[in-house]
Amino acid sequence: MRSGLAALGFAAACAIAPSAAQAQDAQVHDPWEGFNRKMFALNDTLDHAIFAPVARGYRAIMPRPVRRGVVNFLNNLRSPVVFVNDVLQGDAHQAGTTVARFGINSTIGLLGVLDPATNMGLARRDEDFGQTLGRWGSHPGPYLFLPVIGPTNVRDGFGSLVDLAIDPINWADYDGRTAVVVGRGALNAVSTREGLLDANDQMRRTSLDPYVSVRSGYSLLRESAVNNGETQDITPLQDIPDAEPDVTSPENVTPPTPAPDSVTSATPSIDNSAAPNDHPSLNNIQSSSSPVNLGVG
Amino acid sequence: MTTPSLTRTTFLTALFGAGMLATAPNAFAARDPAAETYVQQNASQALQTLGNRGVSGAERRRLFDVLMRQFSDMDRIALFVLGRYSTQLRADPALRQQWVNTFKDYAVAVYEDQLTAYSGSNIRVTGSTERIPGRDIVVNSEITPRGQRPLPVQWRLLRSGDAWKVFDVSLIFEGGNQIWLAQAQQLDFLSQLDQNHGDIRGLIARVQETTAALRQHASAANGR
Numbered sequence: 005m006r007s008g009l010a011a012l013g014f015a016a017a018c019a020i021a022p023s024a025a026q027a028q029d030a031q032v033h034d035p036w037e038g039f040n041r042k043m044f045a046l047n048d049t050l051d052h053a054i055f056a057p058v059a060r061g062y063r064a065i066m067p068r069p070v071r072r073g074v075v076n077f078l079n080n081l082r083s084p085v086v087f088v089n090d091v092l093q094g095d096a097h098q099a100g101t102t103v104a105r106f107g108i109n110s111t112i113g114l115l116g117v118l119d120p121a122t123n124m125g126l127a128r129r130d131e132d133f134g135q136t137l138g139r140w141g142s143h144p145g146p147y148l149f150l151p152v153i154g155p156t157n158v159r160d161g162f163g164s165l166v167d168l169a170i171d172p173i174n175w176a177d178y179d180g181r182t183a184v185v186v187g188r189g190a191l192n193a194v195s196t197r198e199g200l201l202d203a204n205d206q207m208r209r210t211s212l213d214p215y216v217s218v219r220s221g222y223s224l225l226r227e228s229a230v231n232n233g234e235t236q237d238i239t240p241l242q243d244i245p246d247a248e249p250d251v252t253s254p255e256n257v258t259p260p261t262p263a264p265d266s267v268t269s270a271t272p273s274i275d276n277s278a279a280p281n282d283h284p285s286l287n288n289i290q291s292s293s294s295p296v297n298l299g300v301g
Numbered sequence: 302m303t304t305p306s307l308t309r310t311t312f313l314t315a316l317f318g319a320g321m322l323a324t325a326p327n328a329f330a331a332r333d334p335a336a337e338t339y340v341q342q343n344a345s346q347a348l349q350t351l352g353n354r355g356v357s358g359a360e361r362r363r364l365f366d367v368l369m370r371q372f373s374d375m376d377r378i379a380l381f382v383l384g385r386y387s388t389q390l391r392a393d394p395a396l397r398q399q400w401v402n403t404f405k406d407y408a409v410a411v412y413e414d415q416l417t418a419y420s421g422s423n424i425r426v427t428g429s430t431e432r433i434p435g436r437d438i439v440v441n442s443e444i445t446p447r448g449q450r451p452l453p454v455q456w457r458l459l460r461s462g463d464a465w466k467v468f469d470v471s472l473i474f475e476g477g478n479q480i481w482l483a484q485a486q487q488l489d490f491l492s493q494l495d496q497n498h499g500d501i502r503g504l505i506a507r508v509q510e511t512t513a514a515l516r517q518h519a520s521a522a523n524g525r
Contacts, residue, residue, distance in 0.1 A: 031491055130476035202418070209518055210411045212493055212507050220488035224480045233477035238457065239484060241437045244468065245380040245387060 032147050032223045040149040044215045047151040051197075059197035073117040074195050079128060080109050080116025081188065085171050089131035093139045098232075101126050129232065133170070134163030138230030147219055152193075155222035331431040333438050339465050340440045340456050341426040343372045348444070351413065352421030358520065366409050374459060374466035379404040381468075382487045386494045389501055400501060407508045410515040417522075422446045424454075436460045455479065 034040065063071070083106040090099035105121040105128060112120050122128060137159050138144070145158030156164070168174055174185055211217035350365045369375075379401045380387045390397035422444050429440040438458050443451035453473035458465040469483040490504060497503040 031488060031495075128476060130478075206415060206418075209515060210414055210511070212489060212511055216489050216492040217485070220485045220492075221480060223488070224485055225474070225478050228478040228480065229476070233473065233479055238432075238439075238481060239381075239469075241433060241459070244377065244459070246377065 032219050033144070034147040034219065036146055036148065040147065041215055043149045043151050044218070047149070047154070050151060055193070055197050056201070058194055059201055062194050062198050063201065071195065071198065074191065075199070076109070076113070076119045077116045078188070078192055078195060079119075079130075080106065080113070081173065082130075082171070085167050086129075086131045088170050089133060089136045089167075092133075092136045093131065098129060098131070101129070102131075130229070132160075132163055133166040134160030134226070135229050137163055138226075144223070144226065147223070149215075149219075155218055157223075157226070160226060331434070332429045333431055333440075336438045336440055336458050336465050337426045337429050339458070340442060340467075341424065343368070343467075344424045344442065344444075344456070347372065347412075347416060348420055348422050348424060351417050351419075362413065362519065365413055369409050369412050370405060372467055373408070374461050374468050375405045375408060376401055377459070377461070377466075377468060378408065378483055381483060382490050383494070383501070384487050384491045386491070386499055386501060389499065396501060400505060403505045403508050403512075407512045407515075410512050410519070413519060414515055417519075419444050419446055419452075425451075438465070457481070 066074075083102055087099055087102045087106070090096075090102050105126050108121040108124065108126070109116045109119055112118075119128075134157075142159050144160065147155070147157050148161060149155050150161075173181075173188065178184075207217050207221075208214055347365065347368055350361060350368060353361055353364075356364070380390070382404065383390070383400070390400060424442055424444045426440060426442045429438055431438050436459065440456045440458060442454050442456065444454055445451045455471040455473065456467050457469040457471070459468045460466075469481045471479045471481045473479040493504050493507065494501070
């Protein structure tokens with residue numbers, strides 16, 4: 005126990021101390037790349053053999069609305085953890101939203117299977133202790149990839165352990181707790197992997213190096229999560245180079261770019277009456293109750 | 302005996318209050334109707350083009366290619382994604398030309414691969430926020446595939462000459478977090494260049510391989 009606490013303390017210290025590399029360069033700090041790439045390859049093997057086939061089977065058996073209901077249910081179960089982190093971040097407004105969402109979805113939403121709160125304007129925002137540490141000024145620390153768990157970093161890995169400790173499902177005294185904890189973990193893993201099937205396939209087609217793309221995607225998403233999706237992380241205009249005038253290609257020489265109105269001939273009708281059942285695959289990347297996991301596949 | 306009633310009242314009041322606070326609009330965002338129209342028209346056209354089964358696969362790709370090169374500021378993105386390594390191109394116009402053309406081909410192939418899933422979807426621009434008036438703006442939109450929930454997408458437009466051009470696109474995930482694609486691409490390319498000692502010709506070869514594989518996949522998917 006004592007050594008476990010010491011390890012946690014060390015992890016937190018690593019996360020809070022900014023590295024020299026991060027101070028000079030916006031690239032992801034990955035001093036354990038050799039180890040991480042081996043774990044990434046191992047994860048690939050496991051994924052091809054087990055995780056992806058199970059996820060495809062789950063998709064084949066379960067209709068989309070049911071899968072959506074599972075995601076909603078798992079998200080709702082995580083609300084106490086989100087609420088604690090809202091409070092720790094000093095965000096009373098979002099804490100209120102989380103409480104309201106939990107109350108509405110647990111009652112009108114049939115134990116969280118439905119998500120009427122979103123339709124009432126109470127958008128879900130996920131929070132975890134890794135984000136809380138980020139809000140408190142902690143840097144991510146070294147990047148880490150672990151089989152099954154996927155991409156993380158020292159700060160977020162430590163945060164996940166704290167979230168496990170916060171979650172009442174893991175420590176409350178009730179019958180069948182072990183079965184509930186294990187069952188939720190398994191359902192969460194399958195649901196998360198199913199949500200990533202298309203995005204993962206697409207990433208593998210377009211990426212020069214999937215290990216790097218997963219690392220980049222994870223890091224940017226976590227940075228955005230710490231900033232609560234606001235645009236502090238957008239590249240400042242002064243850091244974007246102007247296109248140099250002597251870069252000429254045939255399409256730049258003739259003809260010149262048409263005026264915006266001449267580019268299109270028609271704007272299709274806007275139909276928002278479609279049933280709001282599910283997002284495309286890319287949107288499922290963060291739809292589970294676990295931290296972002298882009299590493300499967 | 303009144304405690305339960307008070308508790309319920311307090312709870313419901315808190316719930317209502319929290320909901321009202323959470324839905325309060327931001328009244329201070331400046332909008333740019335011209336930029337919003339530009340995104341609405343061109344993004345609609347791109348999605349329509351990818352969903353147009355009335356032309357051959359090759360013609361569809363040609364039309365999409367032309368549109369994306371007009372809609373996006375490809376020259377600027379091509380330099381941006383190389384980060385600090387873009388300085389090498391100043392001394393070598395031929396290499397710069399080769400890189401820009403290679404990147405354009407790759408970017409259009411990636412756009413096509415990613416947007417095909419949304420072909421025929423509706424897009425609705427929901428607003429915009431000026432970052433620097435007349436020069437830098439973020440346009441908000443929702444793409445709604447049939448039978449699914451709207452997917453929020455942001456477009457960063459920079460002024461290029463007399464026109465707006467798309468510089469970056471952000472996918473906003475459930476939970477409110479987002480990835481700006483040009484930033485992600487820059488991280489990927491910088492990693493490649495760090496590994497190969499800044500050899501842009503080596504990167505060009507890798508990008509061309511990936512583009513060829515993407516084209517092959519698209520042709521196979523179209524069955525022609």
